[in-house]
Amino acid sequence: MQAADWMDTAGPLRSARVLMNSESFDAIVVGAGQAGPAIAARCSREGLRTAVIERGHFGGTCVNVGCVPTKTLVASARALHLARRGAEFGFETGAIRVDMARVKARKDGVVAPSRAGVESWMRGLPDTEVLVGAARFVAASTLEVGGRRLTAPRIFLNVGGRSVRPDLPGIDTVPTLDNVSVMELNEVPEHLLIVGGSYIGLEFAQMMRRFGAEVTVVERSAQLLPREDADVADGVRSILEAEGVRFALGSECLSLSRAGDRIAVGAACGGERPAIVGSHVLLAVGRRPNTDGLGLEAAGIATDARGYITVDDQCRTTAEGVWAVGDCNGRGAFTHTSWNDHEIVVANLFDHDPRRISDRIGCYALFIDPALGRVGMTETEARATLAQGRQVLRAKMPMQRVGRAREAGETQGFMKVLVDADSRQLLGAAILGLNGDEVIHGLLDVMAAKQPYTVIARAMHIHPTVSELVPTLLQQLKPMV
Numbered sequence: 001m002q003a004a005d006w007m008d009t010a011g012p013l014r015s016a017r018v019l020m021n022s023e024s025f026d027a028i029v030v031g032a033g034q035a036g037p038a039i040a041a042r043c044s045r046e047g048l049r050t051a052v053i054e055r056g057h058f059g060g061t062c063v064n065v066g067c068v069p070t071k072t073l074v075a076s077a078r079a080l081h082l083a084r085r086g087a088e089f090g091f092e093t094g095a096i097r098v099d100m101a102r103v104k105a106r107k108d109g110v111v112a113p114s115r116a117g118v119e120s121w122m123r124g125l126p127d128t129e130v131l132v133g134a135a136r137f138v139a140a141s142t143l144e145v146g147g148r149r150l151t152a153p154r155i156f157l158n159v160g161g162r163s164v165r166p167d168l169p170g171i172d173t174v175p176t177l178d179n180v181s182v183m184e185l186n187e188v189p190e191h192l193l194i195v196g197g198s199y200i201g202l203e204f205a206q207m208m209r210r211f212g213a214e215v216t217v218v219e220r221s222a223q224l225l226p227r228e229d230a231d232v233a234d235g236v237r238s239i240l241e242a243e244g245v246r247f248a249l250g251s252e253c254l255s256l257s258r259a260g261d262r263i264a265v266g267a268a269c270g271g272e273r274p275a276i277v278g279s280h281v282l283l284a285v286g287r288r289p290n291t292d293g294l295g296l297e298a299a300g301i302a303t304d305a306r307g308y309i310t311v312d313d314q315c316r317t318t319a320e321g322v323w324a325v326g327d328c329n330g331r332g333a334f335t336h337t338s339w340n341d342h343e344i345v346v347a348n349l350f351d352h353d354p355r356r357i358s359d360r361i362g363c364y365a366l367f368i369d370p371a372l373g374r375v376g377m378t379e380t381e382a383r384a385t386l387a388q389g390r391q392v393l394r395a396k397m398p399m400q401r402v403g404r405a406r407e408a409g410e411t412q413g414f415m416k417v418l419v420d421a422d423s424r425q426l427l428g429a430a431i432l433g434l435n436g437d438e439v440i441h442g443l444l445d446v447m448a449a450k451q452p453y454t455v456i457a458r459a460m461h462i463h464p465t466v467s468e469l470v471p472t473l474l475q476q477l478k479p480m481v
Contacts, residue, residue, distance in 0.1 A: 022142060025049050028150055028154070031326070033326055035156075043154075048127065055132070063114045064115060069107045083096055100187050100188050101187075131145055141155065157323065161287045161327035163286070170256040170257045173258060174256045177281065190279040192216075194218065197217045198224075201284035202366065203366070206240055220254065228430075231414075232416075232432060239432075253267075289328040291307045304330065309329050314357070340357075363375040370413055370433045372432045375429050381428070391422060396416040397469065397473045398414045435466045442467055456470055
């Protein structure tokens with residue numbers, strides 16, 4: 001059934017009614033994370049009788065245990081770091097004492113209004129009822145929550161994800177932290193052991209080091225950030241090592257055990273290396289979708305081997321009239337991909353605009369300080385296309401070349417860009433350095449517009465900025481060999 005057909009059926013369903021012990025709505029949104037509330041708001045605007053179901057905190061991962069609290073903590077950690085560097089900038093600060101309880105209170109003070117704002121928004125929508133509780137399918141198009149049975153021709157699943165608890169020997173014999181509980185600490189850990197050297201683990205590594213903890217990152221792979229180019233991974237490692245973060249890479253046989261009142265992480269097979277001992281352990285080895293317990297099989301909704309809901313290019317599941325958006329569909333693990341899922345769904349349903357997941361260009365950031373901004377292909381991926389006859393241009397520039405970075409005392413990192421030699425279109429870029437998470441958008445926008453790199457290379461940028469060196473970078477492109 002096409003989007004227009006769904007819209008045409010809305011008329012007789014505009015008011016809730018009880019039919020065979022089921023209450024009928026025009027739309028049901030399960031989960032009030034990033035995409036769900038926006039979809040509910042659009043349904044309300046279209047005059048649809050809508051139910052919003054949330055079992056936990058409104059706002060989902062981003063507002064409660066993701067972007068908002070972590071970036072608030074990152075800001076506190078950066079302020080401490082800069083204060084300690086006062087002598088570089090010509091002033092003295094004296095002894096600095098970290099009050100983790102106050103740091104946490106500041107974080108909570110930022111999160112609470114954001115969460116309350118989402119809930120207030122949902123409760124204030126016309127023709128919308130908010131239900132608090134865990135929902136599960138009991139039949140096609142039918143959900144049960146809090147003893148009530150709801151049915152609708154449009155159901156949107158925005159149930160998010162949570163951290164993976166890995167199956168490690170000894171994991172149940174020691175206390176462990178995840179990305180949620182680590183932010184509830186009122187004291188700085190003496191020595192934080194982080195299992196997992198990817199985005200979440202590295203952000204907490206730098207943050208906690210700046211708060212004053214000893215930090216060791218234990219990673220199975222021989223390289224941090226295994227999906228990134230080696231120079232990007234090495235650059236990130238250099239930044240963190242310069243601040244005192246230690247790394248145990250290539251730790252293939254991980255295990256946990258008690259060492260008196262402390263915790264030991266075994267990081268090698270056969271006792272080849274001594275265990276690493278610390279006061280706390282943070283598990284940061286990946287995410288899993290919150291799809292267990294939803295009763296998806298009762299509705300004919302397929303999942304993959306990892307539990308992610310199978311969707312097509314427009315977020316439709318295998319069950320008619322059911323969409324899955326955000327982290328639970330496995331098509332992106334970021335707040336911005338979740339928001340884009342919402343845009344795709346409402347564009348198709350209400351605007352007759354056939355937007356697709358495959359239209360978007362992959363982009364993300366690693367929010368260490370300075371940040372890594374990434375878009376499109378890696379250099380490794382681009383090199384793999386050389387065998388297919390593609391000609392690739394490449395340019396790389398250290399951040400020491402950027403006047404604004406020197407002035408700010410932030411010269412770590414580099415800029416790197418890749419271009420298709422024939423079409424002159426950008427293939428990908430990495431900016432590791434001051435404002436890299438912001439500067440990358442200039443390249444992303446040109447890629448989205450399908451314009452040649454010369455649009456930026458010939459533009460006049462404002463001085464003094466980090467962005468002004470992007471045209472200079474592009475003017476130095478050379479064939480990749």
